[in-house]
Amino acid sequence: MxxxxxxxxxxxxxxLLDAAEELFFQRGVACSSLEQIARHASMTRGAVYWHFRNKADLFTAMIERVRMPFHELVSEASAAHPHTSPLAAIQLGCEYGFQRLEKPRYMRVHAIVVHRCEVFSDIDPREIQNTMVRDCFNALKDYLEDASQQGLLKPDIDPLTAALLLQAVLSGIFHNWLRDPQAHSIYEQGSKLVKAQLALISLKPLS
Amino acid sequence: MxxxxxxxxxxxxxxLLDAAEELFFQRGVACSSLEQIARHASMTRGAVYWHFRNKADLFTAMIERVRMPFHELVSEASAAHPHTSPLAAIQLGCEYGFQRLEKPRYMRVHAIVVHRCEVFSDIDPREIQNTMVRDCFNALKDYLEDASQQGLLKPDIDPLTAALLLQAVLSGIFHNWLRDPQAHSIYEQGSKLVKAQLALISLKPLS
DNA sequence: GCTTTTACATTCAGTGTTGTATGCAAGGAC
DNA sequence: GTCCTTGCATACAACACTGAATGTAAAAGC
Structure with missing residues (x-):
């Protein structure tokens, strides 16, 4: 040819990455062979082995297309909404993140990492998730410590516990949605719950 | 023989179930063959096929050994601590659940369902998780509605939102711990966070 | 315009896994 | 004590997948 x-x-x-994404999402990583992926992209396995060393390499390349560090979300958000309080920054960052997750590509890849893959060759999905979560938690902690120093938090909760709780809430929202993305909009449900949680820890009602 | x-x-x-548990936990479900499982139990594949129809059947049998509905946890807890408020019941039920999760068998099997398996044959780990979560959420909602009617909740939060938040917190605690169980005790961390969250929504300080 | 890469397709050998069929020795009921 | 059944072990057939080797025609470089 x-x-x-x-x-x-x-x-x-x-x-090829698109095809892998679709097949991994539909049947799981282990049940999708490179042959099937190639065929789904109207190619042969030769093409796959040309562009990627093996299945693990293809997998990590697929992940690379959907990275979104929390601070990136917040700075993107605060570019559109400048001069916001730390708590509002968290709210906006979360909302931007939720919106991204509703895009098919982001939804699918995250669903794959969480529900459709397991340890194989040298890939450990837990590590991928760990880096995402750590990044998010550190950002939350920074913002909440800022908020605490500005006297925005209720005095009976320390910023560390608040960050732990909020991160747990975010994790929960994420996993609950990902288990059945069709059931509800993570943007609507997530925004509502984050707002409620922030209201619980903030001294004054949010703007 | x-x-x-x-x-x-x-x-x-x-x-055989023990062997499957260990191998699934170590290498993942897809990467553990029935031959390896049988050998790990000092048996042959004949024994596996005698006791179970196939890998999926073995898998579900493994899950069956670690079921723990939330109401069971609470009733078990309230047998030891009678006459408690709905909020204290939640706290106790969670603590009992966390303690169970720290037992190796419970930890391993949950880790397998969440991180070491993907869709295969007619098994969908998401459905398994969904039933667990739904059960937990319904129980939480019942207790919180009770608490609301007894005037135990802050007036600015409705019991439904409180249940959603608390369930999200529990999900987050669970997943955060499960991603790296060695890092911390889910019993200590979880009890602390559940207590903090309950304090945020309750009118009076918890007993 | 010629040569060298590139971007694949095709083929092949080797391996691992599944399901089933069959064998067999001891248990259990009578 | 016998006979059927149970609880496995062993053997076999079929398949799917991987990785590497080889083929090839067109693009890129000069």
């Missing part, structure tokens, strides 16, 4: 131009090759790579 | 008595057969079955 005809060889493709450099741009075509890039498109092929993306198509 | 010698045929075993009925009690021996039962022991064999348990040994």
């Amino acid at each position: 005809a060889r493709r131009t450099k741009a075509d090759a890039k498109a092929t790579r993306e198509a | 010698a045929r075993r008595t009925k009690a021996d057969a039962k022991a064999t079955r348990e040994a």
Whole structure:
């Protein structure tokens, strides 16, 4: 068959990643063979082995397309809404994150990492999740310590516990939604619950 | 080889489940073959196929050994601590649950369901988790509605939202711990956070 | 315009796994 | 004591998947 131009090759790579995403999501990582993935992208396994070393390499490349560190979300949010309090920044960052998660690609890949893959070769999905969670928690802690120093928090709760609770709430919202994404909008449900939780720990009602 | 008595057969079955538990936990469900499981229990695949129809059947049998409905935890707890308020019942039920999770068997099996298995044949780990979560949430909602009617909750939070938040907190605690069970005790961390969250929603300080 | 890469397709060998079929020795009921 | 059944072990057939080797035609470089 005809060889493709450099741009075509890039498109092929993306198509393979798309196909992997769909099949991993539908049948799970272990149950999706490279042959099936290639066929789903109208290619052969040769193409897969050209662009990726093996299944694990393909997998990590797929993950790379959907990274979203919390501080990125917040700075993106605060670009649109400047001069906000730490608590409002958290609320906005979460809402931006929830909105991203509703995009099919983000939903699918996160669903794959959480529910459709297990340890294989040198990939451990828990580590992937751990880095995401740690990043999020550290950001929350920073914002809540800021809020505490500005006297925005109720005096009977320390910022560390507040961060732990809020991070747990976020984790819960995330996992509850991901277990059945069709059931409800994580943006609506999540925003509501984050707001409620922030109201519980903040001294004054949120703006 | 010698045929075993009925009690021996039962022991064999348990040994196979134990072996599956260990291997699933170590290498993941997909990466553990029935041959490996049988060998790990000093048996052959014939024993596996005698006691279980296939891998999926073995898997569900393994799950069956660690079920713990929330109301069971609470009734077990309130047998030891009678005449408690709904909020204290929640606290106690959670603590009993956390303590169970720290037992190796419970920890391993839950870790397997959450992190070491994906959809295979007709098994969907999400459904298993969904039933657990729904059961827990319904129980929480009942207790919190009781608490609300007894005037124990802050007036600015409705029992439904409180239940959603608390369930999210529990989910978060669970997943955060399960991602790295060695890092901390879920009993200590979880009890602390549940207490803090209950304090946030309750009108008076908890006894 | 020629050569060298690139971007795949095709083929092949090897391995691991599943399900089933069969064998067999001891248990259990009478 | 016998006969059927149980509780496995062993053997077999079929398949699916991986990784690597090889083939190849067109793009890129000069």
